[in-house]
Amino acid sequence: MTNGALREPTFLILTALAARAQHGYGILRDVEAISDGRVRLRAGTLYAALDRLSADGWVAVDREEVVDGRLRRYYRLTDEGAARLEAEVKRLRAHTRAAEQRLRARLIGGTA
Amino acid sequence: MSKLERRYRRLLACYPRDHRERNGEEMLGVLMAGAGDRRAPGWRESVDLLWGAARLHLRRVVAADGGIEPRDVLAIVSLLGPIALLTGATTGLHELGWWVQAGALSEMPWTGQIPDAPVWCVWLAVAVLSLLRLRRAAAVGAWLGTAGFVFLATVFPAQHWWTALDAGWVLLGALTAVALTWSPGPTRGRELVGGKAVATMAATVVVAVVLGVLADRYAVGELLRLVVLVVGTVAACGARSRIGRRAALVLVLPVLITWPAKALMLSALVLPAPVEVAIFYGVPVVVLLALGALPRRVRRRRPGGATS
Structure with a gap:
């Protein structure tokens, strides 16, 4: 498992799968909602990411359904993926806390 | 639609x-x-x-999709590569056979006729060490054997065509040395392909060498030799598994380049050595990498899991 920072699409895909299993189109819509419309993933990017995340063992296929004659596959976050996402959240939280402290100090002490 | x-x-x-x-x-x-x-x-x-x-x-x-374990491919190469490589000794054995047939073996100028004999002896030892699952010793021998090829290319450049016709053996030697050094080794290779694979590969090499010694002047014999090598190697590695097919590709591709090299010789076209090296060493490596990823026909999957 790599300890480097996750790229934003990866972070958002893992976040979309954190609470429940979702199918491909559901992940695309959820990523857009989580990022407040700022990140709009496309199918090519999503499936390249899912291929990598599956190989890393962070994401796994949960179940398959056929809806309107089309295959719909649901993906879920694995325990390993959840641990990686949690580690990333802690890292980002530490950075955010440090940034907040510095900004507060800036306001108190005036601009440099 | x-x-x-x-x-x-x-x-x-x-x-x-x-x-x-x-x-x-x-x-x-x-x-x-x-x-x-x-x-x-x-x-x-x-x-x-x-x-x-x-x-x-x-x-x-780069086999990073998780669908294939590159170290397993190399493990098979580490087991079967040293055996497959012995096919390259055919030219020397043919020379030896000629002198034996002439009844003048004692008069044969060894260093002039078969200067590569010590190198092939090293590779025979590597094959034995690999079969005995002594990976490290076999790896040292493989690098020594590869260095031997380079030495021959430098000291006896006219004896063999190391930059063209014999480039396949040098390349296979280097790939085998890499496999013995950076893979789980012959033990894992034997787990993947089974003991029969060793017998199949050895039998393939024996048949290919015999064909090479007895029928080297006949195009049909040469073609048959190539077919035996390809079919035997694929059978030994396992045609049904993706790892086996990839390992067979690694072992066979260097052998296949001997044919364009022969065509080049027959055409009497003289290429600068760097160009020959780029063609006969560079192209197989690029092809080896590319073939693992070329788009191929797909069995279409229908909703519900059936394929057509």
Whole structure:
């Protein structure tokens, strides 16, 4: 498992799968909602990411359904993926806390 | 099938076969669901799909897709490579056979006729060490054998065509040395292909060498020798497994380049040594990497799991 920072699409895909299993189109819509419309993933990017995340063992296929004659596959976050996402959240939280402290100090002490 | 679906399918055809089999219909469903009223894929979407396909191909080239364990491929090469490599001794054995037939073996100038004999003895020792599962000793021997090829190319450049006709053996030697050094080794290789694979590979080499010694002047004999090598190697590695096929490709490709090299010799076209090296060493390596990722025909998966 790599300890480097996750790229934003990866972070958002893992976040979309954190609470429940979702199918491909559901992940695309959820990523857009989580990022407040700022990140709009496309199918090519999503499936390249899912291929990598599956190989890393962070994401796994949960179940398959056929809806309107089309295959719909649901993906879920694995325990390993959840641990990686949690580690990333802690890292980002530490950075955010440090940034907040510095900004507060800036306001108190005036601009440099 | 609508025009939009047909265009999406055309774009999805650029993806690696295994990915299309697993995710093709699912991706099509996602694309159609997000298409809205569109009649054709947008250019951003097309670029995204092509870029996604390129990334997946690249991952398969370096075997990072998880579908194949490159160390397992190398493990098979570490077991069967040293045996396969002994086929390269055919030229020397043919020379030896000539002198034996002439009844003048004691008069044969060894260093002039078969200067590569010590190197092939080293490779025979590597094959034995590999079969005894002594990976480290075999790896040291393999690097020594590869260095021996380089030495021969430098000291006896006219004896063999190390930059062209015999380049395959040098390349296979280097690949075998890499496999013995950076793989779990022959023990893992034997687990993957079984003991019969060693017997199959050894029998293939014996038949190929005999054909090479007895029928080296006949094109049919040479062709038959090549067929025996390819079929025997594929059978030994296991044609039914992806790892086996990849290992067979590693072992066979260097042998196949002897044919364009022969054609080059017959055409009497003289190429500068760096160009020959680029062709006979560079091209097989590039092909080896590329063949793992070329788009191929796909068994279409129907909703519900059936394939057609």
